[in-house]
Amino acid sequence: MEELLRSLALFKPETALVAGLLLVVIADSIGAAWRNAAMRLLTLASLAVALGLAFNLQASGAKASIFSGMLVVDPLGAAFKVILVAAGLLTVLVFTFRNSRELHGLGQGELMALVLALVLSCLLLAASSDLVILYLALEMVSITSYVMVAYLKGDRMSNEASLKYVLFGAASTGSMLYGLSFLYGMTGTTSLPAIQAFLAGGVPEANRFGIYAITLLVLAGFGFKIAAVPFHFWCPDVYQGAATPVTALLSVLPKAAGLAIALRFFYGTFSAPGMSPWDLEGSINWTALLMVISVLTMTLGNVAALTQTNMKRLLAYSSIAHAGYLLMGVVALSENGARGLLVYLAAYLFMNLGAFLVVTLVHLHDGSFDLRDYAGLHRRAPLLTVAMAFFLLSLVGIPPFVGFLGKLYVFAAVIEKGMGVYATIAAVNAAIAAYYYFRVLKVMTIDSGNEDKPVLRLAAADRAWLVAFALANLLPIFFWGQVEAWARGALVLYAGR
Amino acid sequence: MNGEAVVFWVFSIVTVASAAVVVLSRTLIYSAFALLFTFFGVAGLYVLLGADFLAATQLLVYVGGILVLLLFGVMLTHKIYDLDLRTETAQFAPGLIVAVGLFVILSATAVRTRWMDLPRPPAPTTREIGRLFLGQYLLPFEAASVLLLVALMGAAMIVRRRRDA
Amino acid sequence: MISLQHYLVVSAALFSLGILGLLTRRNAVHVLMSIELILNAANVNLVAFSRFSAGNLGGQVFAVFVIVVAASEVAVALAIVLTLYRLRRTPNLDEADILKG
Numbered sequence: 035m036e037e038l039l040r041s042l043a044l045f046k047p048e049t050a051l052v053a054g055l056l057l058v059v060i061a062d063s064i065g066a067a068w069r070n071a072a073m074r075l076l077t078l079a080s081l082a083v084a085l086g087l088a089f090n091l092q093a094s095g096a097k098a099s100i101f102s103g104m105l106v107v108d109p110l111g112a113a114f115k116v117i118l119v120a121a122g123l124l125t126v127l128v129f130t131f132r133n134s135r136e137l138h139g140l141g142q143g144e145l146m147a148l149v150l151a152l153v154l155s156c157l158l159l160a161a162s163s164d165l166v167i168l169y170l171a172l173e174m175v176s177i178t179s180y181v182m183v184a185y186l187k188g189d190r191m192s193n194e195a196s197l198k199y200v201l202f203g204a205a206s207t208g209s210m211l212y213g214l215s216f217l218y219g220m221t222g223t224t225s226l227p228a229i230q231a232f233l234a235g236g237v238p239e240a241n242r243f244g245i246y247a248i249t250l251l252v253l254a255g256f257g258f259k260i261a262a263v264p265f266h267f268w269c270p271d272v273y274q275g276a277a278t279p280v281t282a283l284l285s286v287l288p289k290a291a292g293l294a295i296a297l298r299f300f301y302g303t304f305s306a307p308g309m310s311p312w313d314l315e316g317s318i319n320w321t322a323l324l325m326v327i328s329v330l331t332m333t334l335g336n337v338a339a340l341t342q343t344n345m346k347r348l349l350a351y352s353s354i355a356h357a358g359y360l361l362m363g364v365v366a367l368s369e370n371g372a373r374g375l376l377v378y379l380a381a382y383l384f385m386n387l388g389a390f391l392v393v394t395l396v397h398l399h400d401g402s403f404d405l406r407d408y409a410g411l412h413r414r415a416p417l418l419t420v421a422m423a424f425f426l427l428s429l430v431g432i433p434p435f436v437g438f439l440g441k442l443y444v445f446a447a448v449i450e451k452g453m454g455v456y457a458t459i460a461a462v463n464a465a466i467a468a469y470y471y472f473r474v475l476k477v478m479t480i481d482s483g484n485e486d487k488p489v490l491r492l493a494a495a496d497r498a499w500l501v502a503f504a505l506a507n508l509l510p511i512f513f514w515g516q517v518e519a520w521a522r523g524a525l526v527l528y529a530g531r
Numbered sequence: 532m533n534g535e536a537v538v539f540w541v542f543s544i545v546t547v548a549s550a551a552v553v554v555l556s557r558t559l560i561y562s563a564f565a566l567l568f569t570f571f572g573v574a575g576l577y578v579l580l581g582a583d584f585l586a587a588t589q590l591l592v593y594v595g596g597i598l599v600l601l602l603f604g605v606m607l608t609h610k611i612y613d614l615d616l617r618t619e620t621a622q623f624a625p626g627l628i629v630a631v632g633l634f635v636i637l638s639a640t641a642v643r644t645r646w647m648d649l650p651r652p653p654a655p656t657t658r659e660i661g662r663l664f665l666g667q668y669l670l671p672f673e674a675a676s677v678l679l680l681v682a683l684m685g686a687a688m689i690v691r692r693r694r695d696a
Numbered sequence: 697m698i699s700l701q702h703y704l705v706v707s708a709a710l711f712s713l714g715i716l717g718l719l720t721r722r723n724a725v726h727v728l729m730s731i732e733l734i735l736n737a738a739n740v741n742l743v744a745f746s747r748f749s750a751g752n753l754g755g756q757v758f759a760v761f762v763i764v765v766a767a768s769e770v771a772v773a774l775a776i777v778l779t780l781y782r783l784r785r786t787p788n789l790d791e792a793d794i795l796k797g
Contacts, residue, residue, distance in 0.1 A: 055677070059680070059684070101670040102667040102669065104667075104668070104670040141688065144685070147681075147684065151677060158674060164671075165758065166668060166758050167671045169765070170671045170674055170761055171674065173769070174678045174681070177678065177682055177765075177768055180776075181684075181685030181689065181772060184772075184776050185688075187689050188783075190783045193780040193783060194780065196776050197776045197777065200769065200773045200776060201728065201773070204728075204731045204773070205718050205727075205731055205734065208714070208731055208735050208738065209734065211762060212711055212737060212741065214738075215741035216640070216741065218749075218750065218755055219644075219700075219744075219745035219749045220646060220749075222745075222752070223750065223754065224754040240644060240645050243640055243644070244643075247636070247637070535698055536697070536698055539702065543706045546710065547710065550713045550714075550733050551713055553733065554721070559723060562726060562729055566729050569733065569736065570736070573736050573739070573740060576740060576743075577740075580744055580746075580747045582746070582756050582759075584756070585756050585759055585760065588763060592764075592767055593736075593766070596767055597766060597767055597770050600771065601774070603774070604725050604774040604777055608777060608778065622720065623720050625719070626715075626716050626719035627716060627720075629715065629719060630712045630715050630716035630719070633711070633715055634711075634712035637708035637711060638705045641705060642701050642704075642705075647745075647749040647750060649749060649750055649752075650747065650749075651747055651748075651752070653747070656753060659753050660753055660756060663754075675764050678764065679764065681768075682769075682771050683771075685775070686775040689772070689775040689776060689779055690775045
């Protein structure tokens with residue numbers, strides 16, 4: 035009982051979300067006219083409270099293993115929680131059922147409940163310390179995502195996308211499960227710290243192949259969540275088929291949670307004892323393996339994006355490429371790498387949400403996701419164009435935007451580890467990426483066309499959000515000190531029982 | 532060959548053979564019924580391994596729930612009078628090579644690896660599993676209920692005819 | 697004497713057959729059945745390890761959760777198949793081709 039109370043004390047953000055989820059489900063069953071507004075308010079309140087509690091958790095620097103070793107609480111995990119909850123909160127705030135044409139006429143209650151469930155599952159995943167909760171949380175994230183993508187059930191493309199998503203996802207996580215079962219058999223326990231202790235004692239030669247098999251199978255599951263090559267095939271179709279607010283959410287949340295657990299799993303479990311978690315067991319060349327995946331991912335993402343004309347698909351490939359850059363933080367295998375990952379994720383959150391907001395607003399007014407219909411937008415919606423310019427430049431990684439800050443951190447971490455070639459490849463990739471980001475900007479500002487279309491009248495709330503996100507992309511570099519302090523405070527990875 | 536070995540081989544062959552039918556059969560209904568035998572075979576293996584609670588759960592949930600759901604899915608997505616529920620196969624040879632390769636690799640791994648060696652003599656498991664659910668594995672137990680809520684809501688929402696928000 | 701390895705080879709066979717079905721089947725329900733084979737293979741592993749290697753019931757508890765997850769996945773997947781069928785009249789994956797690339 036004391037264990038339970040102690041655990042709950044460190045479980046507050048998740049508790050807030052569970053309470054919100056239950057209240058939203060109850061509210062949805064009431065037939066009153068005000069129920070949509072009430073549910074939205076409940077969701078926002080729950081997310082805001084959870085965000086505050088997550089900040090508290092990070093500030094408190096708590097390090098503990100809770101719920102009988104199922105979850106682990108540490109500053110690094112708390113930092114991820116802050117990012118995850120912030121992503122959920124911002125998405126619900128910014129994308130309403132009014133400014134997204136795709137969501138018109140659909141039930142709101144379920145979507146609000148699903149968002150809360152998704153954020154909750156991501157929090158559980160990012161803190162997992164046991165194989166059972168790891169698998170369960172991963173599947174919770176997945177299944178919630180499947181349902182959210184299938185939300186536009188009247189739309190055939192959306193249904194096809196969600197079907198592909200389900201089948202691909204179930205296969206990937208099923209394969210991962212097979213790998214996890216081997217890990218259980220090799221060590222006799224489902225607890226990650228115990229597995230780490232066991233493996234650190236030395237892996238007999240006969241088991242080396244088994245470890246390789248486990249790694250590859252587990253990477254199937256993680257790779258699927260992060261949309262890394264070769265498990266990215268579902269990504270463009272799903273991003274295109276889902277409602278844009280859902281896409282915005284899925285572009286950040288599962289990716290961040292997947293990266294958090296990949297970091298924790300590989301470094302927490304396969305690290306040597308007595309040393310910092312960043313020193314890995316020498317049996318596998320993790321660095322090389324992850325580096326290959328990272329390079330393939332960013333290259334494929336960037337190259338495929340070059341020819342896209344559908345904005346949602348373009349952003350899908352763009353986000354695959356960014357997963358490649360994010361993996362640099364994981365490959366760098368150090369405190370700086372983890373810090374780079376955090377900063378990049380925070381930057382990515384603002385860049386991506388901003389870009390998706392623009393896409394949603396254009397769709398709301400023009401009904402199109404096609405890039406060619408973006409021509410001449412600088413005349414019709416100057417504020418929108420300027421904001422989009424900020425987001426695009428940030429995505430390229432140009433100073434002084436926050437995207438540059440993120441890239442700076444991961445590049446620095448990688449170079450510090452002596453991986454010059456890797457950094458060069460990544461830099462070349464960023465240059466290639468610049469082409470398609472600038473192309474969008476060019477179409478919006480320089481291309482002529484659509485002269486007959488009316489001026490876009492944006493709602494005040496939408497304008498405010500565009501300005502807010504644009505500033506969020508521009509200002510952090512002037513507060514470098516604060517960003518640094520926040521990331522530095524998060525660098526404790528607790529791998530104990 | 533003692534009794535245990537006979538039972539093992541019977542259940543194993545039933546399981547693997549029916550799994551092969553699931554994968555290779557051209558007719559969806561045959562696959563569905565073969566899957567039934569696969570699930571039964573696996574339940575039999577669980578009993579052999581001393582997992583009594585799990586065997587019962589397998590039968591109740593997999594056969595009684597999931598398989599029935601799959602059969603509904605098969606039935607509702609074809610016209611009733613269309614008995615020839617044939618499905619075509621995509622490129623078979625590359626898939627077969629991959630599958631055989633996987634089998635060889637995984638079996639080799641299984642045989643070569645030195646697994647942990649702490650046998651647990653078969654004993655009734657229900658009470659112990661119950662204790663674990665409410666003890667060590669309490670969090671996954673509760674999280675699973677959230678998962679089921681989401682899946683329930685989600686599936687119902689996806690399937691119901693569109694109503695006004 | 698039936699040892700651990702016997703069970704592991706059986707599960708390897710199930711897993712490989714599941715992958716075969718995944719790679720070669722067009723119909724979504726067929727693919728779903730193949731995925732169930734994969735999950736059952738992993739479960740057999742878990743229970744076998746629980747009996748021979750771990751000395752604890754963690755594997756069996758894990759297997760129960762896998763069954764829960766499998767049920768949820770099948771429910772959601774079939775809901776989507778049904779909806780797609782209503783809109784499109786075919787659950788074949790190859791004919792789900794609006795999304796290219």
